[in-house]
Amino acid sequence: MKKLLLAAAITTLSLSAAQAAPTLYGKLNVTIDQFNNKDFGNENVTEVNSNASRIGVKGEEKISDTLSALYLAEWEISVDGDEKDEQTFKKRNIYAGLKWNGIGTLKAGNYDSYFKTAAASKNDIFNDHTFDMTSMMYGEERLKNVIGFETDPKLLAGVGFNLMLQQGEDKTAGGDNGIGDAISSSITYENKDLGLALALAGDFDVQGKYSASSFGSTKQASDAFRLAGSYDLGKIGVTGLGLNALYQTAEATSSAGEAVNLEEDAWLVNATYKIGQTPWTVKAQYQTADTSWTGNDRTVDQYGVAVDYALNKQAKLYGLLAQQERDWGTEDTQSVFGLGMELNF
Numbered sequence: 001m002k003k004l005l006l007a008a009a010i011t012t013l014s015l016s017a018a019q020a021a022p023t024l025y026g027k028l029n030v031t032i033d034q035f036n037n038k039d040f041g042n043e044n045v046t047e048v049n050s051n052a053s054r055i056g057v058k059g060e061e062k063i064s065d066t067l068s069a070l071y072l073a074e075w076e077i078s079v080d081g082d083e084k085d086e087q088t089f090k091k092r093n094i095y096a097g098l099k100w101n102g103i104g105t106l107k108a109g110n111y112d113s114y115f116k117t118a119a120a121s122k123n124d125i126f127n128d129h130t131f132d133m134t135s136m137m138y139g140e141e142r143l144k145n146v147i148g149f150e151t152d153p154k155l156l157a158g159v160g161f162n163l164m165l166q167q168g169e170d171k172t173a174g175g176d177n178g179i180g181d182a183i184s185s186s187i188t189y190e191n192k193d194l195g196l197a198l199a200l201a202g203d204f205d206v207q208g209k210y211s212a213s214s215f216g217s218t219k220q221a222s223d224a225f226r227l228a229g230s231y232d233l234g235k236i237g238v239t240g241l242g243l244n245a246l247y248q249t250a251e252a253t254s255s256a257g258e259a260v261n262l263e264e265d266a267w268l269v270n271a272t273y274k275i276g277q278t279p280w281t282v283k284a285q286y287q288t289a290d291t292s293w294t295g296n297d298r299t300v301d302q303y304g305v306a307v308d309y310a311l312n313k314q315a316k317l318y319g320l321l322a323q324q325e326r327d328w329g330t331e332d333t334q335s336v337f338g339l340g341m342e343l344n345f
Contacts, residue, residue, distance in 0.1 A: 022071075024345075026055035029128055030079050031320075031340030040324075040331045050079040051340070052128040054092055060099065068099045072111075092142065104151040110144040113184035114162040115226055118201035122230045123246045125270050125283040125306055131322045131336060136289045136300055137266045138208045138250040139224055143184065145169055153190065160188040166206070182206045182221070195232030201225070205253050210264055212291035212298045212326070220262060224250035240274035262293040279310040300326040315343045 029051040036044050056074030063069055075089040095109030116139060126132040134140040148164035168181035186201035207219040226248035233241040245268065252262035268287030275282065283306040290299045304322030311317065323335040 022057040022059035024055075024057055026053075026077075027342065027344050028053045028079055029340065029342045031129070031338040033130070033336050033338040035334065035336050037331050037334040040326065040329055040334050042331060048080040049130065049338075050077070050082070051130075053077050053079045056092070066101045068101070069096070070099050070105070070107075071096045100152075102152055103155060104149055106147070106149050108147045111142060111146065111148070113139070113141050113143050113203065113206065114148070114164050114186040115139045115184045115201040115203045115206070115224065116141060117162075118186045118188065118199035118226050119228050119246055120197070120199070120230070122197070122242065122244045122272075123228050123268065123270070125272065125285050126304060126320065126322065129320065129338070131302060131304065131320075131324065133268070133287065134211075135324075136211055136287060136302060137248065138210055138222060138264050139203060139206075139226060139248060141206065141208050141219075143182070143206070146184075147179075153188070158189050158191050160186075162186045162188070193235075195235035197230040199226070199228045201228075203250070208250070210250070210252075210262060210291050212264070212289050212300045213262065213293065214296070220252040221254050222250050222252050222262075224248060240276065242272045243269075244271070245269045260294040262291070264289055264291045266290070281308040281310070282306075283308070298326065298328050300324060314345060315341070317341050 030053070031049050031051055033047050033049055034044075035047065038045055054074055054076050056072060058070075058072040060068045060070040073094045074092040076092050077089060091110065093109075093111040095107045095111050097105055097107035099105045119133065121127050124133045132140075143164065143166050145167045146164050147167075148162065151161045153160040162185060164184040165180035166182040166184070167179060168177055183204040184201070184206055185204075186199055188197075188199045190197040203222060203224040205221050205223065207221050208224070209216055209219055226246065228244075228246040230242065230244045233243065247267040248264075249266075250264045266287070266289035268285060270283065270285035272281060272283045274280070285304050286302070288299065288301045290297070292298070302322060302324045304320060306318060306320040309317045318340050320336070320338045320340075323333060325333050
């Protein structure tokens with residue numbers, strides 16, 4: 001009997017440990033890219049790039065029938081070996097939180113702003129590549145020192161409310177040191193039966209880059225609004241075709257330094273078409289950003305196409321061709337032709 005009870009106890013502990021085990025996940029996204037006039041210079045170069053390849057662990061611990069503790073820790077890895085500042089791992093989303101089943105999730109840590117996630121992957125077919133939205137538009141930020149709450153979309157028939165408070169933690173006199181010094185928020189809606197997804201997002205005093213400005217590498221505290229939408233035309237008989245669009249406007253809230261009257265208007269539109277029962281998907285995208293500040297007005301545009309070949313649900317081969325044009329500087333175009341493989345696990 002003692003041996004039987006011991007075996008049962010060990011089995012119970014083993015099952016509990018198995019249920020609590022973290023999940024290892026990641027993405028390897030490697031391309032061979034041929035750049036012409038890279039960074040609007042006069043350099044033509046062939047590169048192997050990692051494109052934000054990543055690895056992470058995540059998990060959820062059940063506390064009660066309605067409450068769970070959850071966690072996620074994710075790092076960018078350099079598949080091509082070009083670690084910046086000798087960093088093999090670069091932190092991405094890292095957080096811990098509590099999840100109330102059917103109500104929502106409270107998270108704290110360092111993770112993507114709700115302004116950024118409002119776009120979702122469908123609104124940028126070059127996501128993670130050198131020529132993705134980040135290279136042109138304000139708002140693609142991962143915020144540190146944040147507390148966020150996300151309602152469960154099932155609670156309100158597909159509508160989700162998301163609110164993120166960022167603490168400035170500035171110890172200098174007059175600096176930001178209270179709760180919610182910056183705010184990122186969004187309202188989302190998704191209905192898979194209709195093939196429709198919508199999002200309205202707002203940033204308030206959130207630091208972000210204006211890439212088309214002369215000080216594009218310096219983040220500026222800004223207020224911004226973003227509207228994004230996706231529609232699956234297969235729901236009305238055009239099987240395989242999806243349309244996606246995004247519009248946003250941003251304005252710096254500080255007039256310090258060069259950022260006087262700094263504003264940006266940007267938008268993009270793209271289409272994806274999966275060819276019947278084949279593994280082929282064709283994509284096309286146009287995006288533009290107009291940035292102005294006192295005495296200056298600059299515009300950058302991008303045109304691009306991509307073709308995916310799905311090997312299975314986790315892996316694909318792809319090719320892309322894109323060009324950016326700007327209306328200032330001695331070199332006004334840069335372009336890329338790339339071939340790559342993406343593997344998710």
